[in-house]
Amino acid sequence: MDVMAMQTYLVGGAVRDELLGRPAGDRDWVVVGATPEQMVAAGYQPVGRDFPVFLHPRTHEEYALARTERKTAKGYHGFVFQTGEGVTLEDDLARRDLTINAMARDEAGRLVDPWGGARDLADQRLRHVGEAFAEDPVRILRLARFAARWPEFHVAHETMALCRHMVAMGEADALVPERVWQELSRGLLEPRPSRMIEVLRECGALARLLPEVEALFGVPQRADYHPEIDTGVHTLMVIDMAAQLQTALPVRWAALVHDLGKATTPAHVLPRHIGHEQRSLDLLGPLSQRLRVPVDCQGLAELVAREHSHVHRCEGIGAAAQVRLLDRCDAWRRPERFEQMLQACECDARGRLGFADQPYPQAEFLRAAFAAARSVDTAAIAAAVMARGQRGPAIGQALHAARSEAVAAAAAEFRASDRSASRSG
Missing domain, CATH: 1.10.110.30 (Hydrophobic Seed Protein)
Incomplete structure (x- = not known):
């Protein structure tokens, strides 16, 4: 088959994004009037399992034969596909989801828009x-x-x-x-x-x-902490703040599910949510299993759900408690996840009505505390303890004490710097 004689059309997102004036991602093509045998004979490599899709011999872009589909059962996989020389471009576009994704350009650059996608883009x-x-x-x-x-x-x-x-x-x-x-x-x-x-x-x-998220809407919170009051509204503000700060997916997932336990707070104690952290953890396990959430997203979500209240109050809990917080976060072995937890907590704090532009000093405080604690020479401390004939728990206690001392010094320096900045401001 002569490649230049093929009836090929650029379709879908590339056409849509071009009309929007936005950079296009991958380009998808539809071929009309060809058979799978003709495509292979022209050098195209078949890659589709459910319907005929081929890679261009030079560009390696995807070319799919125009097709129709018929529903045979519930769900995503319940379809029978039909291709053939009688299937038109319009038939192929008719099976697409939204009008803005059902446009094409022919080889001369003319727009093919049988369903009014360009008008819907404009509107x-x-x-x-x-x-x-x-x-x-x-x-x-x-x-x-x-x-x-x-x-x-x-x-x-x-x-x-x-x-x-x-x-x-x-x-x-x-x-x-x-x-x-x-x-x-x-x-x-x-x-x-x-x-x-x-x-x-x-x-x-x-x-x-996501019934666990649906259940958050209509659940009240204390107005002095949450002027937006509704827990569901707060959750929406938190995930939008995560997007505004351009955080990674694990942070955004943690932002969505960090407060699930507030939906199960007993009615007689509302709008307070004492103990919601553990209730959130209880809900997160089954949710993660049900959706088969990746390990990195699941792990961060559980960490944020458990610790976000402690992070918010970290400046007032003392150096020893701050080191225990670092221990629970496994910051020593997983500093990247610790940083993501701080980002999620910042999103939680700023994802409130009137707080979007407020600073979150707790994150900087804990970063400084972690840096100080991490600078402690653990090998030297362990050697000194063992030189006294002690082992195991004694090493852990000495290490905790040294880290607490370093964190206390860092906290004092942080507060002094903060006071100096306030005076100069």
Whole structure:
């Protein structure tokens, strides 16, 4: 087959991003009027398992044969695909999720837009292409993720209604954990992840996929600490602060789930949430298993849930307690995770109404304390203890005492520097 004679079209995100004036990522192509045998004969390498996808012999970009799909069962995998010379570009575009993703450019650069995607881009609207949207529950998550990417866009009323219908019909319950986590994690890395949660909540999917987060909405907190009051609203502010500070995925996941235990606070003690840290941990284990959360995200989330209240109060607990905090965080062996915990705690503190631009000195204080404690010569201390004929616990006690002394000196220096900065300011 003559490669130059192929009917090839640039499709999807590359066309959308070009119209938005934004850098495009990977380019995807659709081939019309060809068979798999013809593609292989032209030098294309087949790579698709479920439907014919090929790598270009020179550019190695993906070229897929135009296809249609038919729903045969609930969930993501319940589809039968059809390709062939009779499948048109319009047929292929009709199976896509949103109109803004259902555009193409032909080889002459002409826009092919049968579903009004360019108009929806101009109107900042997220709208489904057709009723086939309802056949794939992953599209609910993708819709929410796109809302987080472009928070100025609104979801079309008819699309939100369709998502609600899908949730009511149990489609969201058929989602496999890997796909849920994949889309959630990508959405958390978008510029405003709160929009993802809001869209999922509005259509009812959040209650099915993350009931622990859904339960936070409507739970009151003390207004003197949390002027926004609602715990769910606070959670949205925290994950948006994590995005504003451009933190890594483990920090953003920890920001989302750090307060889960507040949803199970006994009603008679509200709006106080004594002991919510342990209750959060109790909820995090099953949630992590259910979604198969990666180890780094799970570990940081559990650490932040357990320790964030102690970090917030760290300047007033004394040097020995500060060293014990460092011990519990395993800061000595995992300094990178300790730093991520401080970032998550800063997001928690600044993710409150009126606090977004406030400093978080606790993070700098603990960084200084950790640096001081880490400078202690552990080998020399151990050698001195063993020279006295002591072992094991005695070494640990001596090391703790030396680190506490170093942290106390660092704390005094930190406070003096802070007072000096306040006077000069």
